Amino acid sequence: MFPEVFQVLIIGLLIFLPVVLIYKKAGFHPAWAALVFLPGFGLLLVFMQLALQPWPNLRDKTEHLR
Template sequence: MYVFPEMGRIIIVALMIVIPAMLIYRKAGFHPAWALLVFLPGFGLLLIFLQLALLPWPNQKTNDRSS
């Protein structure tokens, strides 16, 4: 009946990963399109974690108390 039922599952799981990653990137100050790295087979999610962990965030608040 369904032509590609596994393709539907793949799309749903991908959206369950990409949408939260896009929200995290937007909150951190990066462009949300970086979340598409998830689709790189094998190490896409690792690249996302490394980028968020090692790069300085543009929206990071500084703790300057010059008085």
């Protein structure tokens, strides 16, 4: 039981940390990266959020160009 739990935790952290950095660079709050730990579709939700929502950092740059 414990080896499987540790494997899942390690894999989750290996995915979680880069997603936190991506959220920071995109301008989102890094706590959204906790969606990775939702079983089944957490990573899908992260990808959908990053793909479909306008990024706050890009919004600032486009307002500057106007």
